[in-house]
Amino acid sequence: MTRPVIKRESGQINVTFPTETTSDTPYALHRQHHLDYDHHQHLALDKVMNQLDRLVGLKHVKDFVYEIYAWLHITQQRQKLGLKSSQQTLHMVFKGNPGTGKTTVARILGHLFQEMNVLSKGHLVEVERADLVGEYIGHTAQKTRELVKKALGGILFIDEAYSLARGGTKDFGKEAIDCLVKAMEDHKDEFVLILAGYPDEMDYFLASNPGLPSRFPIQLSFKNYTVSELLAIAELMVCEREYQLSSQAKHKIRQFIAEEMRKPGKNFSNARMVRNLIEKAIREHAVRLLHHSHNTKNDLMTLSAGDFVPLSK
Template sequence: MARPVIRQHSGQINVTFPLKTDLATSYSITQQSDTLTQQHKHTALDRVMKQLDLLVGLNNVKDFVYEIYAWLYITQCRKEQGLKGAHQTLHMIFKGNPGTGKTTVARILGKLFQEMNVLSKGHLVEVERADLVGEYIGHTAQKTRELVKKALGGILFIDEAYSLARGGTKDFGKEAIDCLVKAMEDHKDEFVLILAGYPKEMEHFLSSNPGLPSRFPVQLEFSNYTVSELLEIAELMVFEREYELSVQARNKLQHFLAAEMRNKHQNFSNARLVRNLIEKAIREHAVRLLYHPNSSKQELMFLSAEDFVPLH
């Protein structure tokens, strides 16, 4: 397992992190300096990476979280030595289709920022257009300010954020955007704003307002899962529910997912589709065994190919 190299010379400590290609599977930091070991054991990093390891794929996102932790930690070290702590804007854009882990990652980031004293609470406030946009003049600003106030100390996560710019110049969505931009200035460093949505729509949204891209220097891509990754997600979901997939059931699920990706790639719901399929299969399994009260433990656990049927 690749580890950072720590060298001490003339009272200074230099930390070299591993290559980014190793970050998804290697993140533990071995501290060869007794002083560093006593002061900080990187428990926050261990906790957050263990949570991320439960998520299939997302290697670029895991690399980013690792980088953010390293920067926050080294910034703390610099301040302790009387050096300037570099400031970076942490407002973000998450681009990805539904079910690619955007909300889950936002929640994990909130807890990390709390542990690293970036945010006081680290909670997640998840909203959409209807929560921000009012029905009359002034109502939108009021609703938006209230939600920002609720998110102070944590993360304000706006899903399908591009919908705020869809109604044209007379739509109240523009008022919500203006109010959010003002809040980013008025409450600087008091909360993190994450705008999320479909990749193409988010690109259009950012291009509609020239001042937006510079306010969101962090833009993360949440790619669609591959068929093998979706199968891995399915097996995790089944395991958590104390079920098992038969070989035939796994093959049927694989073929179904591959067909769905070919036919509905743009609006593919990723892990949400997998969850819905698993839950439907569990209901079909229950119906199949309803009149078999003496079913064995194995029969009560195994999902067969016949339990997997189309959702519609």
């Protein structure tokens, strides 16, 4: 993967990924020829693309968002000319390990749906099992209805959604599922429901409830980032915090990432792990410079290899 080009201009951080601009995916081809269309007609697309451009990788997800915009735009054009316009269910399932961008993409979709007048607010309400499931009969339905009400006009994002079915038929999680299904009917087109979680667990969750897959026709997979992509994410995070990496620090980060990826199990947290690594290094950097009497600007900005230590330390 070609390294990202990171520039700070007028207080904004702009990131471009050279390999993606030469890709043949719909999103990348459009980005490559972004001057060949009427920007005034596609202001919503420009806003969303600017957000997507800040994301490392996720090419197929970017293509999907571009596809959704195209469908919404053409549907609106057909409506203006009195043509039939098909309605599509926008409830979704996001499958992927932690730190693969699921919540970020959900938030971007909320912005897109607001810009395209699909949702009135476009905000994101992020919840998990504990927010939905109560402790006694009737409590779960009450909590779930309140969260749905809070999400109206936006997106209700349920992380680790498969946990709602873990307790079996007598568990209150089933009551939350039933309540959500009813809300999807009662508040049709008033909010978008996104269920997210580990791929295998989400597949099992959907298979265990025959009525759910048809209600979530859009299912997106968020793959683990590569080592190079995670290093690019690390550089972006460092730049956003107005730090910089020494060449030795970059090499050490790459080693850390590779070691973490080789560990067995499903605990690899992708960008989340990288963020924790960077934040830990910033604290180590501060300790290192604390008793230096004359720190230069370069000293205050540069994270060295020695600042990067195992997170378990």
